[in-house]
Amino acid sequence: MKKYLNFHILTINDGLPSKKITTPTIGKGGRFLGLMLSILLASCYVNHGFSQSFFSKLLNGDGSKRKSLYEKHSDISFGIGTANYYGDIAPITRPIQSTIQNIRWNASFAFTRHFSPHFSGRASLSWVRIAGDDNKFEGVIGLEPLYMRNAHFRNDIQELAITGIYNIIPEARSYRNRPQWIPYVFAGIAVFHHNPVAKVPTDYIGSEAAPSEWVSLQPLNTEGQGLTGYPDQPYNLFNVNIPFGMGLNYKINKKIDVGFEVGLRYTFSDYLDDVGGSYADKNDLLSISNLSAAMGHRENEKFAAYSGKDREPFVRNYYATRLNPAYADPNLIPISSFPELDATTGGNRNSSSTFKDMYLLTTFKVIYHITPSIKCPVIR
Numbered sequence: 001m002k003k004y005l006n007f008h009i010l011t012i013n014d015g016l017p018s019k020k021i022t023t024p025t026i027g028k029g030g031r032f033l034g035l036m037l038s039i040l041l042a043s044c045y046v047n048h049g050f051s052q053s054f055f056s057k058l059l060n061g062d063g064s065k066r067k068s069l070y071e072k073h074s075d076i077s078f079g080i081g082t083a084n085y086y087g088d089i090a091p092i093t094r095p096i097q098s099t100i101q102n103i104r105w106n107a108s109f110a111f112t113r114h115f116s117p118h119f120s121g122r123a124s125l126s127w128v129r130i131a132g133d134d135n136k137f138e139g140v141i142g143l144e145p146l147y148m149r150n151a152h153f154r155n156d157i158q159e160l161a162i163t164g165i166y167n168i169i170p171e172a173r174s175y176r177n178r179p180q181w182i183p184y185v186f187a188g189i190a191v192f193h194h195n196p197v198a199k200v201p202t203d204y205i206g207s208e209a210a211p212s213e214w215v216s217l218q219p220l221n222t223e224g225q226g227l228t229g230y231p232d233q234p235y236n237l238f239n240v241n242i243p244f245g246m247g248l249n250y251k252i253n254k255k256i257d258v259g260f261e262v263g264l265r266y267t268f269s270d271y272l273d274d275v276g277g278s279y280a281d282k283n284d285l286l287s288i289s290n291l292s293a294a295m296g297h298r299e300n301e302k303f304a305a306y307s308g309k310d311r312e313p314f315v316r317n318y319y320a321t322r323l324n325p326a327y328a329d330p331n332l333i334p335i336s337s338f339p340e341l342d343a344t345t346g347g348n349r350n351s352s353s354t355f356k357d358m359y360l361l362t363t364f365k366v367i368y369h370i371t372p373s374i375k376c377p378v379i380r
Contacts, residue, residue, distance in 0.1 A: 014176045025377040071118055073175045073372045077259070079108040081363035088275040088350055089132030089151060092358065099360070101136045104129040106361050117170035122186070123161070130271055130359050135307045138314065148318055148341060149349060150298040152156040153217065153273045155196045155361070158366035159265070161243050163188030175369050176254045187244040190265065195237055196274040199305040201294055208291040212305060215295070217274040222350065223286055224280030235271040242266045249367060257367040264357050270350070272357040279342050279349045 081334055083106040084090075090098035110124035125296035133152040137143045168183045196217045200209045209215050218237060224230035245263030252258060270276035285293035298305075302312050319338055327333055 010351045020023070031337075040327050050334075067093065069173055070171075071174045071372055073114050073370060075112050075114070075257075075367050077108075077112065079106075079110070079112045079259075079261070079363040079365035081106055081261075081361060083128045084360040085130035085132055085155075085272065085357070086355075086359070087132070087133055087270070087273050087357035088267050089153065089273045090136075092355060097136075102130070102132050104131050106363065107125060108361075108363060108365075109247040112165070112367075114171065114175065117172070118167050119157075120167070120308050122165055123187075124159075124161045124163070126157075126159040126161065126361070128159060128359060128361065130157065130272065131220050133304075133306050135304045135311075138309075144318060145341075147314065149275075149279045149301045150301055150304065150311065151198070151273070151275055152304075153196045153198050153275075154214070155272055156192050157192050157194045157272075158192050159192040159241070161190035162190055163243055175372075178251060180251050182249045182251075184249070185244075185246045185247070186263070187242070190241050191238065192241060192267075193238050194269075194272060198274070198295060200291070201301050201305050202303050203301070204291075204292045204294050206294070208289055215291065217295060218271075220292040220295050222274060222280070222285070222292060224276045224284050225277075226276040227280070227284055227288075229284075230280065232277055235269060235276070239267055239269040241268065245361075249365075255369045255371075257365075257369070259365040260366055261361075261363045261365065263294075263363070265361070267357050267359070270356050272359070275351050279340070281342075282340050297340045299341045300335055302335055319376055 044096055082328075083104045084099050085102055085104075086092040086095075086098055090102050092098065106122055106126055106128040108126040110122050112120050112122040114120045115270070131154045134146050134149050135152070137147040140147070165184050165186045165187045168185070169179050169181065171178045171182065197214045198217055200211055200212050200213045202214055204211045218234060221227065222232060223232065225232045225234045243263050243265050245261060247263075249257045249259040249262030280296055282293050282297050285296045300315060302309055302310065302315075312330075315335060315338065316328050320326070323339070327338065
């Protein structure tokens with residue numbers, strides 16, 4: 001130590017007898033050792049502080065995993081909008097015409113749970129009305145058999161859907177600070193109940209229903225479902241669909257958003273419109289009821305039950321050009337005695353066997369964010 005330390009004598013004069021105190025002074029080697037010791041202590045302190053800061057975000061004091069700092073919360077929403085059907089009476093191959101000609105409505109209520117900045121889950125109840133009418137094909141070249149079929153329907157659908165939502169722009173840690181605009185996509189699964197109905201022919205004579213009355217079509221087995229010699233059984237009024245689409249929410253204030261959503265429902269049913277197979281023999285339908293025969297073969301109705309249009313000129317021309325020119329003269333053959341269409345004279349009753357029926361919903365929503373019961377932890 002002699003080599004590195006020198007001792008100096010300090011004299012303290014406080015009015016008392018002088019005292020001599022010796023203090024060490026550090027030489028070059030000692031200064032080096034002190035510097036190294038200081039760096040080591042500083043490094044330990046910094047590393048300890050960093051580890052505390054980093055791991056405190058991941059782990060609790062007892063070493064257990066800390067919960068996410070994201071503030072999970074819920075919202076409820078109410079929506080109204082339009083509904084469009086695509087199927088045998090509104091082919092998807094004519095998307096523009098089928099969309100603008102058959103617009104109806106939908107109303108919905110939804111509960112959404114926000115699990116992370118990107119992901120949410122939603123349960124929703126929707127009431128949807130869809131409709132279609134073959135008389136919209138009047139004058140359309142190549143679709144004359146559809147106009148001749150003369151089917152129409154209206155269907156009220158009650159849907160319960162469970163969907164997952166992915167926010168393209170993530171939410172903030174607190175729902176109060178969420179972005180002004182949040183675009184998202186969604187997909188899921190839904191169960192629904194439906195019941196297609198149609199109007200009875202204006203000239204119908206029978207005890208089962210009155211002319212122009214709305215009646216349920218499924219019990220009438222209009223394509224011979226369930227009868228001997230027919231391949232299909234009566235279709236189920238409960239079914240499943242796959243909902244998917246996209247939407248955009250806009251923040252009004254801390255708790256309220258407005259949103260717009262477009263979603264397609266691809267169903268596993270071909271009978272939202274009661275049309276899905278071939279024409280049944282009218283005599284077979286008469287074994288069910290007179291009403292079943294009347295609703296399963298509407299091609300020779302003089303007036304369209306839904307639109308009220310006079311169909312006779314087109315019907316006469318259709319049979320005259322395909323079967324016998326004499327059908328064009330009302331004095332020779334009355335329309336009530338025209339033959340019924342079948343696979344030979346009118347083609348398959350099902351005009352779109354490639355896809356199942358679908359419906360498209362556009363919805364304007366008001367969204368209310370529910371204040372979480374547990375506040376998020378303070379960031380340290």
